[in-house]
Amino acid sequence: MAQSDRSPHAISPPPFPDGLDSGPVTLRRFSASDADCLVEAGTDADILSFTSLDQLATADEVDHWLERRGKEDADGTALALAITEDGEALGAALVLRSDLAEASAEVGYWLLPRGRGRGLATYALLGLRDWCASAGFQRLSLVTNLDNVATQRVARRCGFQAEGVLRSYGFDRYGRREDVLGFSYVVPGCEATR
Numbered sequence: 001m002a003q004s005d006r007s008p009h010a011i012s013p014p015p016f017p018d019g020l021d022s023g024p025v026t027l028r029r030f031s032a033s034d035a036d037c038l039v040e041a042g043t044d045a046d047i048l049s050f051t052s053l054d055q056l057a058t059a060d061e062v063d064h065w066l067e068r069r070g071k072e073d074a075d076g077t078a079l080a081l082a083i084t085e086d087g088e089a090l091g092a093a094l095v096l097r098s099d100l101a102e103a104s105a106e107v108g109y110w111l112l113p114r115g116r117g118r119g120l121a122t123y124a125l126l127g128l129r130d131w132c133a134s135a136g137f138q139r140l141s142l143v144t145n146l147d148n149v150a151t152q153r154v155a156r157r158c159g160f161q162a163e164g165v166l167r168s169y170g171f172d173r174y175g176r177r178e179d180v181l182g183f184s185y186v187v188p189g190c191e192a193t194r
């Protein structure tokens, strides 16, 4: 990851390891062999409603998506990891917007329906959270749809605190501005001192 030379707080995270275990899941980079998972995710109503994942229908679209994720990974702006169980990709854990100069990032995640209801997102977020902390990030944020109770429970279980409604924070898939509930996780030892 590139390091900004403008901020005294800038971090230069190490590359993500080949695989990171967290309970029953392993986080690793996506590869072309995960095409079925990515295509399936792009047709799931909840993933489409609550995340910004592109709809990927063809092998070319998957290749293009992987290429863009690889570039973001290389320049340190984002990181897309597959959540795997017994080697099968069932979802994604994402660093969506890294701000290396501020040592902060936004995280996100999704699971295919067959991966849900077993606490796997909690293990994935704990693994991602702790890797981010070890990589030097000091503050992580997460935004959730106001109605998405399951993800809000995952966030709270992983030590994220709700900060309030962020009005007109972004756009939904149909281009309408939407309010979201903002959460943050401050790495222990990095709390504000004033």
Ligand SMILES: CC(C)(COP(=O)(O)OP(=O)(O)OC[C@H]1O[C@@H](n2cnc3c(N)ncnc32)[C@H](O)[C@@H]1OP(=O)(O)O)[C@@H](O)C(=O)NCCC(=O)NCCS
Binding pocket: 046, 047, 050, 051, 108, 109, 110, 111, 112, 115, 116, 117, 118, 119, 120, 121, 122, 143, 144, 145, 148, 149, 150, 151, 153, 154, 157
């Ligand atoms: C959100 C998501 C990642 C949750 O993953 P998961 O591993 O299935 O989560 P869990 O099974 O651990 O459920 C989390 C909690 O929410 C509860 N829950 C699940 N669905 C719920 C619902 N519709 N209403 C209320 N509570 C619900 C569960 O009972 C569980 O409660 P607990 O904390 O008391 O155990 C998964 O549902 C998903 O991928 N959804 C679509 C994409 C998405 O929303 N991503 C998050 C964007 S911020």
